[in-house]
Amino acid sequence: MDTVIELKDIKKLYRMGDIEVPALNGVSIQVARGEMVAITGPSGSGKSTLMNIIGCLDTPTEGTYILDGVNVSQMSDDEQAMIRNKKIGFVFQQFNLLPRTPAIDQVELPMVYAGATDRRARAQEALQKVGLGDRLHHRPNELSGGQQQRVAIARALVNNPSIILADEPTGNLDSKSGAEIMQIFHSLNRERGLTIVLVTHDPSIASQAQRVIRVRDGQVVPSSDNYVGSPDLALSLPQRSEAELPG
């Protein structure tokens, strides 16, 4: 099995004055390449902390995190930035586009920090993939919510990341745009075999994933409910989706 995300006994403690508050208390998760998983849980469950650690925005207090074969548990800020740049594509609830910046420049930005060449062509290609080939020079305030989120997805894709980390990607969208965005995720997962991690509290979104990881009180809920199908199915899915790839 080709594991992309491997969390082993991750603990995260926040210090509040003299007391240490555990946000995560021994979380172990594995995500296979090509899988589409959902992480759900009520607010205060540690879901966001888990997402931050998976997204290399934060480091765990204890435990090991291996992303795409690299141990990223205790990296410096700059090393983490490089990992985020190369291996992780973020999609946020608030879209998080730069203000007053044309779509094409937004999508180029990760490549600017990566020092990549032929940025314009690649950015254009990524925007075409999400159906915005005719909106290259529009600024965020000239785009609808769904279009903005598609720019964000193009930006997440452009450096060919190992995983897409989507935090409530449909939370700020009407149901129609939300469905369109989910459709893009599904096709990326199916056609390109991209690993997608959805962080959501919306059951209808979570149910679209192949597997749901429930977090409560800083721990993964250890029930068979974690899986939409059987555990075997979850592990066999990547092979299936790769087999479905045209090339």
Added chain:
Amino acid sequence: MNVVESMRIALRSLSANKLRSGLTMLGIIIGVMAVVAMLSIGQGAQAAITSQIDSIGTNLLFIRPGATQQGGVRSAEGSAATLTMEDAQALASVQNVVAVAPEVDSFAQVAYLGNNANARVIGVTPDYPDTLNASVADGDFVSSSNVTANSAVVDLGAQVAQTLFNGNEPVGQSIRINGQTFRVIGVMQSKGGTGANNTDNQIYVPITTAMSRLSRGGQFRGSNTVSVINVKITDPSAQDQVVQDISQILDQRHHVAQDDFTVQSQQDILNTANQVTGTLTIFLGGIAAISLIVGGIGIMNIMLVSVTERTREIGIRKAIGARKRDILAQFLTEATFLSLSGGLIGIAFGALVAQLISGVQLGTSTLNTVVAPSSVILAVVFSAGVGLFFGSYPANRAASLHPIEALRYE
């Protein structure tokens, strides 16, 4: 991330807030403008004084009598009457001395018909023009036979000639100096100059005539003491040896152990003048630099506001892979761009101001301004430095933001 990319990002975010960027830049523009204009005044003064001194020559020594001492009270330098015509003649034999010109100074009222002028009257020998780089424009200079004969003849400085004769031919006319009639034999070439250094406001009579006919401060008429002995030497490098030789000869002649005279060189005067104008330049520039620093604080202020406003943007950039140094470079570029372009505009305005105030009359002298390349370079370097210095704190603050907190910032 390379410099071009940083520049692009900086330009975009600066143009997003044009009024604010413009006003921030204005602080630097005014600061640099003030520095450039002030330095141009200081350097203009320096250039004027230097060229004036250079016009006489830097290879000159001036020997003046020392001070008298009476009952322990020392009077002004030059008040003692110790230097004589014979001393001057003795100095001509010193090695490396080219020419010796003793002079006797006084002030007098000169008149021609209804026109009056107050002029410095200098009693001279025929060696005077050679020694002090003076020349006659029209007519002849005082000759040795004039000196021998105590002739009542006079050469006029250009300005005196203009005042008295108003464009008419002065040579051959008679003027009155302190009521005595003198015949004008020549008019001097104008050398410019201002204030006390204005050689165009001098008139020249034979030294013997000055001694015997014209009264002068503190001296009896008829005394053969001189006010100054001007000595021209071959070149300034020989100066120290010549001064030593002169001191030895004069000490011997005066039978004194301690010098009863002072030797001042044109080089000393030039150095002193440069020191004074240099101080003036630093003083003016320093005052102007304060406004540049105020402008720098303006940049820091705006950059801090900008960092706070763009916290979310910084979070986004960090989330998609910007490293600390990328963010640092972005904000430093922005601050430096503001201050440097402000600096360049400020230099242009400063040069314009210098041009405008050049030639303004200040009392008797004219204000000259010189925008030296050194002050332009200084302004560029200084304004870039101001941007880097005052931008580094806000930029550092931006670079050290934690991505999660920055993303969460509303």
